[in-house]
Amino acid sequence: MNTAADVDQIKANWPGGILILEEKISFTKEVSIMVTKTAQGDLVTWPIAENVHQNHILKTSTVPATITPDLDQTIQAIAKTLADELDLRGVLGIELFVNEESNQVWVNELAPRPHNSGHYTIEACNVSQFEGHIRSIVGLPIPAITLVGPALMANLLGDELLTARQAFINHPAWHFHDYGKADVKPGRKMGHITVVGEEAQADLEEFLAGLQ
Template identity: 45%
Template sequence: PAAALDTLARSLPVSPAGSAVAIAQDRAREKAHFVQCGVPVAPHAVIETAAQLAAVPADLLPGILKTARMGYDGKGQVRVATPAELAGAWEQLGRVPCVLEKMLPLAHECSVIVARGRDGTVVHLPVQRNLHRDGILAVTEVYEGNLPPAQTSQALAAAKSVADGLNYVGVLCVEFFVLQEGTLVVNEIAPRPHNSGHYSQNACDVSQFELQVRCMTGLPLVQPRLHSPAIMLNLLGDLWFTGDQPVAPTPPAWDAVLALPGCHLHLYGKVEAKRGRKMGHLNITGTTPEAVRTTALQAAALLGIAPF
């Protein structure tokens, strides 16, 4: 909780600050911050009252109604196409403060991990191309040329602006939608190391976790270098179950996966596997993007992950 961070900050250094986390935890405040920083966002409206609901412009539909707080991994979101559906969705969500975002024609999604020190120094990991399934990150691909240079430059500039505007200290993930026309809009931020940056453990000379430690302790921030193309597969608890029948969870065949070249398994030590629960991730590295993709698809087949 942001309030807990504020309390801790009275007696010791806290990174990131409670004020930054509070903005990241509230979609309405988050959107306002993006606008203030001059970065592009999807057309949207804040809905906190019945009057605001009635005043929603027709051109925001179809859209996605999202709770302003406590929404993650696709939770607290309802797609709506008409004013009646919008009203029903707001009732369904308990009439809590929400943000309605216009649905845009998306080509794909991407994200940037930036690290900002107390002196304002900012470094970044390469721009990550992401695939989400059911609102949860499934695959991250990182290699030279994974996005056009213009999109990469726009994403990096926007992420730096967001971090500077927060006077942020620590590792920050900024997530983007890439529209079919090629432009980017900022989706949301995560004030912490992020799933889409996990590949950096095995593909970069400085990982996102080391960057967080350096930010917190005041150590110098060096620009990370990508030494290998990489793909990260998110490992959900679903992989411990086969079919739809209620059966006891069975660990996947890790030995077969680890027999593949360049596969690095990271499990989180969670005692119980549950469907939709993040249990770990698999980083695949190699000499070329094509070789990494071939191995990643083999690993996905062994694990029961749909191809991409």
């Protein structure tokens, strides 16, 4: 609800059942962090990703996120608190809204599994979120996570996959993931592309701009 008129409309068409009232917040960007714990209780996090959505579907994740050191520390602390309170094993994806001007953070979603916004870790980190997930569950140690270089992951939605298949041969820096789904549907995640390094990132951004 944005205006008094919206309140009047709700009152005039009051729905039945249980309602949940949520405060409307002002945030500047959405980020996410993947976290797990080893069998020995050591906390492991992957670099924070900055996410952009298209029609409420994740479109891109850029790593590292362009946030202040204070916000980075706050998010790391949130990840540690959640991992400790849940006695976490396996990977947990945490989506957050941040407001850089007010230095505020809100947790938006918890995903108790490897998460789409963490797919960049397959190529951009020494240990992927998937390997970290299994290592945590079976009790294997997890080395400190390192980022190979700045990365960009882009989801291929609907028939974007078909365009990307044709373009792939001309983009040697692409790490192209085709999910092999039988039906191509608008807005459906059909695959993703990850690139590592600033030059490759600029190349992928140019391709994505051409899809619009």
